[in-house]
Amino acid sequence: MKLQRLAVIAVLTMVVLACAKAENKVEYPENFQSWNHVKSMVLYADHALADPFEGIHHIYANDIALDGFSNSQFAEGSVIVFDLFHSNEGGGALQEGDRKLTGVMVKNSKHFSKTGGWGFEGFAGDSTDQRLVSDGGAGCFACHEAQVKDSDYVFSKPR
Numbered sequence: 801m802k803l804q805r806l807a808v809i810a811v812l813t814m815v816v817l818a819c820a821k822a823e824n825k826v827e828y829p830e831n832f833q834s835w836n837h838v839k840s841m842v843l844y845a846d847h848a849l850a851d852p853f854e855g856i857h858h859i860y861a862n863d864i865a866l867d868g869f870s871n872s873q874f875a876e877g878s879v880i881v882f883d884l885f886h887s888n889e890g891g892g893a894l895q896e897g898d899r900k901l902t903g904v905m906v907k908n909s910k911h912f913s914k915t916g917g918w919g920f921e922g923f924a925g926d927s928t929d930q931r932l933v934s935d936g937g938a939g940c941f942a943c944h945e946a947q948v949k950d951s952d953y954v955f956s957k958p959r
């Protein structure tokens with residue numbers, strides 16, 4: 801009886817831990833291309849951030865995030881996506897190549913208190929589960945914090 805009770809407690813503990821971990825993970829933002837388009841930009845090879853951001857990127861935000869661009873304070877549940885493609889120049893045109901990565905910021909002050917209330921994640925290429933961030937977002941946040949603290953760590957402004 802005692803053993804059984806211990807086993808139940810062990811299983812419950814594992815479930816609670818698994819849930820806590822899942823909540824601290826940034827979800828892949830399904831269908832973000834149908835959200836609000838914030839801006840697009842091309843970074844050439846001689847741009848300071850060319851490694852790793854060279855290429856064509858588009859930025860999207862969900863509805864919850866929209867007010868934040870003017871308030872400089874983003875509501876809980878805001879999600880902003882940085883969708884980056886290789887760029888191919890030729891024939892008088894600059895065109896999108898394969899997707900390089902999809903960067904995501906999710907506002908959840910409780911779960912991501914160490915990185916300004918934002919969860920940072922990158923998904924490699926077209927993958928929805930191959931994660932690129934292994935330091936809890938510290939590297940991403942360091943740059944956002946150093947440069948755009950006053951706009952709640954967000955660079956882009958809608959045009």
Ligand code: HEC
Binds near residue numbers: 881940
């Ligand atoms: C060296 C600086 C730097 C680092 C490191 C960095 N970013 Fe950014 N990030 C930027 C800049 C600059 C922009 C604005 C791009 C624009 O204006 O189009 C940006 C924009 C973004 C955006 C759109 C929201 C915004 O702030 O405009 C997201 C999402 C994003 N980055 C995610 C990430 C993730 C995830 C990482 C880590 C894997 C990361 N960033 C690392 C400089 C950085």
